[in-house]
Amino acid sequence: MSVPKFWREIPHKYRLVGSRCRSCGAIYHPRRPICPRCGSRDMEDVKLSHRGRLLAFTVIRRAPSDMADLRPYVVGLIELEDGVKVLSQVVDCDPAELKPGLELEATLRRIRVHGPAGVIEYGYKFRPVIKWEAEAGEGQ
Amino acid sequence: MKPIAAILGVGCTKVGEHWERSLLDLAIEACEKALEDAGNPPVRALYVGNAASELMNEQGNISALLADALALDGVKAVEVRAGDASGSLAIHQACLDASFSRGQEGAILVCGVEKMTDVMAPEVARIQMLFEDSRSTFHSGVTIYGLCALLTSLYMSTYGVSYEDIVLLAVNDHKNAANNPYAQYPFPITVETVLSSPLVADPIRLFDTAGIGDGAAAIVLKGPEGARSSSDTPVAVLASEVATDKVNICEREDLLALRSLRLAAGKALGRAGVGLDRLSFIELHNTTSVIGILSLEALGLAEPGKGVDLLKEGAVAIGGRWPVNTMGGLKGRGHPWGATGVYQVVEAVWQLRGEAGKNQVDGAEIGLTSNMCGLGSISCVHVLARWEVMA
Amino acid sequence: MKPIRPVGIVGYGGYVPAYRIKASEIGRMWGNDGCALPIIEKAVAGPDEDMTTIAYEAARYALQRAGIDPHEIGAVFIGSESKPYAVKPSGTIVAEALGIGSQLLAADYEFACKAGTEAFQTCIGLVSSGMAKYAMAIGADTAQGKPADELEYTAASGGAAFVFGLKSDETVAYVEGSCSYTTDTADFWRRAGQPYPAHFGRFTGKPAYFRHVITAARMLMEELGLGPEDFDWAVFHQPNAKFPIKAAKMLGIPTEKLEPGLLVRYIGNTYSGSSPLGLAATLDVARPGDRILMVSYGSGAGSDAFSFIVQDAIEEKRPLAPPIRAFIARKKYVDYASYARFRGKLLR
Numbered sequence: 118m119s120v121p122k123f124w125r126e127i128p129h130k131y132r133l134v135g136s137r138c139r140s141c142g143a144i145y146h147p148r149r150p151i152c153p154r155c156g157s158r159d160m161e162d163v164k165l166s167h168r169g170r171l172l173a174f175t176v177i178r179r180a181p182s183d184m185a186d187l188r189p190y191v192v193g194l195i196e197l198e199d200g201v202k203v204l205s206q207v208v209d210c211d212p213a214e215l216k217p218g219l220e221l222e223a224t225l226r227r228i229r230v231h232g233p234a235g236v237i238e239y240g241y242k243f244r245p246v247i248k249w250e251a252e253a254g255e256g257q
Numbered sequence: 258m259k260p261i262a263a264i265l266g267v268g269c270t271k272v273g274e275h276w277e278r279s280l281l282d283l284a285i286e287a288c289e290k291a292l293e294d295a296g297n298p299p300v301r302a303l304y305v306g307n308a309a310s311e312l313m314n315e316q317g318n319i320s321a322l323l324a325d326a327l328a329l330d331g332v333k334a335v336e337v338r339a340g341d342a343s344g345s346l347a348i349h350q351a352c353l354d355a356s357f358s359r360g361q362e363g364a365i366l367v368c369g370v371e372k373m374t375d376v377m378a379p380e381v382a383r384i385q386m387l388f389e390d391s392r393s394t395f396h397s398g399v400t401i402y403g404l405c406a407l408l409t410s411l412y413m414s415t416y417g418v419s420y421e422d423i424v425l426l427a428v429n430d431h432k433n434a435a436n437n438p439y440a441q442y443p444f445p446i447t448v449e450t451v452l453s454s455p456l457v458a459d460p461i462r463l464f465d466t467a468g469i470g471d472g473a474a475a476i477v478l479k480g481p482e483g484a485r486s487s488s489d490t491p492v493a494v495l496a497s498e499v500a501t502d503k504v505n506i507c508e509r510e511d512l513l514a515l516r517s518l519r520l521a522a523g524k525a526l527g528r529a530g531v532g533l534d535r536l537s538f539i540e541l542h543n544t545t546s547v548i549g550i551l552s553l554e555a556l557g558l559a560e561p562g563k564g565v566d567l568l569k570e571g572a573v574a575i576g577g578r579w580p581v582n583t584m585g586g587l588k589g590r591g592h593p594w595g596a597t598g599v600y601q602v603v604e605a606v607w608q609l610r611g612e613a614g615k616n617q618v619d620g621a622e623i624g625l626t627s628n629m630c631g632l633g634s635i636s637c638v639h640v641l642a643r644w645e646v647m648a
Numbered sequence: 649m650k651p652i653r654p655v656g657i658v659g660y661g662g663y664v665p666a667y668r669i670k671a672s673e674i675g676r677m678w679g680n681d682g683c684a685l686p687i688i689e690k691a692v693a694g695p696d697e698d699m700t701t702i703a704y705e706a707a708r709y710a711l712q713r714a715g716i717d718p719h720e721i722g723a724v725f726i727g728s729e730s731k732p733y734a735v736k737p738s739g740t741i742v743a744e745a746l747g748i749g750s751q752l753l754a755a756d757y758e759f760a761c762k763a764g765t766e767a768f769q770t771c772i773g774l775v776s777s778g779m780a781k782y783a784m785a786i787g788a789d790t791a792q793g794k795p796a797d798e799l800e801y802t803a804a805s806g807g808a809a810f811v812f813g814l815k816s817d818e819t820v821a822y823v824e825g826s827c828s829y830t831t832d833t834a835d836f837w838r839r840a841g842q843p844y845p846a847h848f849g850r851f852t853g854k855p856a857y858f859r860h861v862i863t864a865a866r867m868l869m870e871e872l873g874l875g876p877e878d879f880d881w882a883v884f885h886q887p888n889a890k891f892p893i894k895a896a897k898m899l900g901i902p903t904e905k906l907e908p909g910l911l912v913r914y915i916g917n918t919y920s921g922s923s924p925l926g927l928a929a930t931l932d933v934a935r936p937g938d939r940i941l942m943v944s945y946g947s948g949a950g951s952d953a954f955s956f957i958v959q960d961a962i963e964e965k966r967p968l969a970p971p972i973r974a975f976i977a978r979k980k981y982v983d984y985a986s987y988a989r990f991r992g993k994l995l996r
Contacts, residue, residue: 175406181383249974
C-alpha cells in the first residue's frame with residue numbers, strides 16, 4: 118500500500134474532483150491534463166455533482182483480494198448530473214431495491230483498510246438518495 | 258494480397274493447473290515444440306508476451322531469462338506487456354521486426370506465457386484490474402467480470418436480449434474445446450450448465466467466464482521472402498494491426514462498441530486486402546460471452562444488438578458461415594492472459610494447415626484472430642492465410 | 649459562562665447509519681429472552697462505516713443548512729471515543745472531504761460521551777473571541793459494547809454536527825449560556841489499547857450520571873436566572889431511556905419536553921453523538937423563540953449544560969437537509985451474525 122499514491126488521489130476520491138476543459142467545456146473524471154475531445158491543455162479542476170442516476174449495476178460475489186471483507190457488494194455505473202459517468206459501490210441497499218434510473222447520492226466510506234496497523238483509505242461511494250416527508254408546519 | 262511474415266512452426270502446452278511446472282518450464286515446452294515444428298531454424302530474436310510475472314511469479318525480465326534457458330546465446334530478447342493482449346502484441350512486434358530486418362538470417366521466436374496458479378483466485382482478480390485505469394475502477398472493487406456484467410446488463414436492456422442467448426457463445430466454445438487436446442475445459446456444456454453455475458457478478462455466472470489457467474504458446478516466424486524454401490507449410494501473416502480505446506469505459510461514447518477492435522480490424526482487413534466474406538473462421542477474445550458478441554459486432558459481422566442472432570442461427574459453429582473459436586476460445590481452451598493471443602494464432606495455423614482434427618473447418622483459407630486487453634483498451638488483430646491462397 | 653459576543657448555530661445536521669439490530673436479538677444471542685431490555689433497537693454502522701464517515705455525513709448536512717463557503721470555517725473539532733486512528737486526527741479527513749480550506753485548526757476530543765459538547769464550547773469560544781469566523785463541532789461514535797455485556801444492548805452508531813458563528817439573522821439558534829461540572833469519578837472507562845470499555849455497573853447512576861447532569865443543569869439555570877418552566881424543550885445524554893426521563897423529573901421538567909430529542913429507544917446510545925443528535929432532532933421541531941436545555945454527560949466524569957434560544961432562520965434552514973426522523977425511518981434490520989461481522993467482532 119502506497120500512502121503517497123493514495124494521498125495524491127485525495128481530491129478525486131474524497132470530493133469527486135475532475136477536470137473541465139476551458140476550451141470546449143467537456144468534463145472528465147478522473148482528472149485529465151489534455152482534453153481528448155478538442156486537444157486543449159487548458160483544463161481546470163471542478164468538483165462534480167454528488168448526485169446521479171444508476172445506469173446499470175452488478176453484485177460482486179467473487180471479489181479482489183483486497184476487497185474480500187465486503188463481499189458481496191454492489192457496483193454501479195452511475196451518470197452524475199454533470200453527465201460524467203463513474204463506477205462506484207452502491208451501499209446501504211439490497212440489490213433487489215435497485216433498478217436503472219434510481220437516484221443516488223455520493224457519500225464518504227472506507228474503501229480499503231490495510232490490516233490492523235496500516236492506513237485507512239476513504240473515498241466516495243453512492244447510496245440511494247435519502248428522502249423524507251415534511252411534517253405539518255414545516256416548510257419542506 | 259502480400260504477406261508481411263511467414264509462420265514456420267507452432268507449439269503450445271495444455272492449458273490448466275500445472276502445479277509442478279514453473280513459468281519457465283511452460284515457456285520452454287511451447288518454444289521447443291514450435292522450433293521443432295519449424296525444423297529447428299537458427300533463432301535471431303525472441304519476443305515474449307506476458308501480463309503479470311512480477312506480480313504472480315516474483316520474476317521479471319523474463320525474455321532474457323527465457324533466451325538464456327533456451328540456450329539462445331546472445332540473441333535479441335524483448336518482453337511485451339499489455340495485460341491479456343500481451344501475446345498478440347508480441348507477435349505484432351515480431352512481425353515489425355521481420356519486415357524491418359528483411360534479409361537477415363535466422364527466425365524469430367515468439368512465446369506467450371502466463372503462470373496464474375502461483376497466486377490464489379482473489380489475487381488474480383485484483384491483478385487483472387491493474388490493466389484497467391486504476392483511478393477509475395480500483396476503489397470501486399469492481400472486477401473484470403463485474404465490468405463484463407455491467408456491459409451484459411446494458412446489452413440485455415438496450416437490445417432486449419436474454420442472458421440465455423448471450424451464453425450460447427460459451428456453449429459453442431465448450432463444444433469446440435471438447436476436441437482440443439490442449440484445452441483446459443475439454444467437455445461440452447449446455448445453456449443450463451451456465452445458468453445453474455454460481456453467480457460471479459450478476460448476471461454473469463461462473464460458466465460464462467474464462468477460467469484461471471497456466472499455459473504457454475509459441476510460434477516461429479520470419480520475413481515472407483523465401484518462406485517456401487524454409488517450410489513445406491508456411492502460413493502467411495497478411496496483417497497485424499493494433500488500436501486503442503478509452504481505458505476508462507465510463508468515458509466511452511458507446512459502452513457497447515469495442516472501438517479499438519473495430520479500428521484494428523478495419524486496418525487489418527484493409528492491409529490484407531480481404532473482406533469479411535473471405536474469412537473462413539475467427540478466433541475471438543471472449544473473457545465472457547458478451548465481449549465475444551460485441552466483438553462479432555465490432556468486426557462488422559452483425560449489426561449492433563444482432564450478434565446473438567449469429568449464435569442462434571448457428572453461424573458461429575464449425576460448418577456455419579463464420580466458425581468462431583474453433584479450438585475452444587478463451588472459455589473452453591482457457592485464458593492464460595499473456596499466452597492467449599499466441600494460442601489464437603497457433604490454432605489458426607492448425608486450421609490453415611488442415612491440422613485441426615475433428616474441428617477442421619473445411620477449406621479454411623483465411624482466418625482472423627482478435628485479442629484484447631480487458632474490455633478493449635487495446636486490441637490486436639491478425640489476418641492469416643494459407644500460403645497457396647496468395648498464388 | 650456567557651460568550652462575550654453572542655454566538656449561534658449557523659447550520660446543524662445529524663446522521664444515523666441504516667442498519668439496526670433489535671435489543672431482543674442481542675438478548676436471544678445471550679439467553680436473555682423475556683428480560684426487560686433498555687431500548688427497542690440500536691443503530692449499527694455498516695461494514696465500510698466508521699466514526700469518521702459518520703462525522704462526515706453529519707458535517708455535510710450541517711454545511712448544507714449553513715449555506716456558507718466551507719473555506720470560512722476556521723476549526724473542526726470531533727468528539728468521539730471510537731477514533732479509527734489512535735494517532736492521526738479524524739477532523740482532517742472530514743475537512744478535506746468537505747472542501748474546508750487548510751487555514752484550519754483541527755483536533756479530536758475525548759471525554760467519554762461528552763466529547764462532542766466540549767467541542768461546542770471550544771467553537772463558541774473561538775467564534776466569540778473572533779479567532780474563527782465559523783467553527784464546526786461534531787459528536788460522533790461507533791460505540792463499543794463488549795459482547796454479552798449490558799452495554800452491548802445500547803452501544804450504537806451515529807453523530808451530529810453544528811457550525812457555530814456570531815449570532816445573526818443567519819443563526820438558527822443562539823447560545824444563551826453554558827457551563828460545565830467536572831469531577832474525578834471513574835464509572836466507565838476504556839484503558840489504552842483495549843477494544844471495549846469497562847464500567848462499574850450501578851455506580852454509573854447516582855454518583856455519576858445524575859450528580860453531574862443535575863448539578864450542571866442547576867448551575868446553568870442559576871447563572872441565567874431561569875427555572876425549569878422556562879425551557880420549552882430539554883435534551884439529556886441518553887445511555888438508556890430511563891436515565892434522561894428520571895433526570896428531567898428530578899429537575900421538574902415534564903417528559904413531553906424530552907420527546908423530540910429522546911432517540912435512544914430507536915437508535916441506542918450513540919455516545920458522543922447522543923445529546924448532539926437529540927439537540928438536532930429537537931431543532932427539527934422547535935419554533936422560533938423556543939428555549940432548549942441541553943445537558944451532556946461524559947463518564948470520568950462531567951456534564952456540559954447549554955441553553956439555546958431558537959431563531960427565525962430555523963424555518964428557512966430546516967428543510968435544507970434531512971431531519972433526524974428520516975434517518976430513524978431509514979432502517980434495515982440485521983441479525984446478530986451480520987452485526988458481529990459489520991462491527992469486526994469476528995476473529996479471523
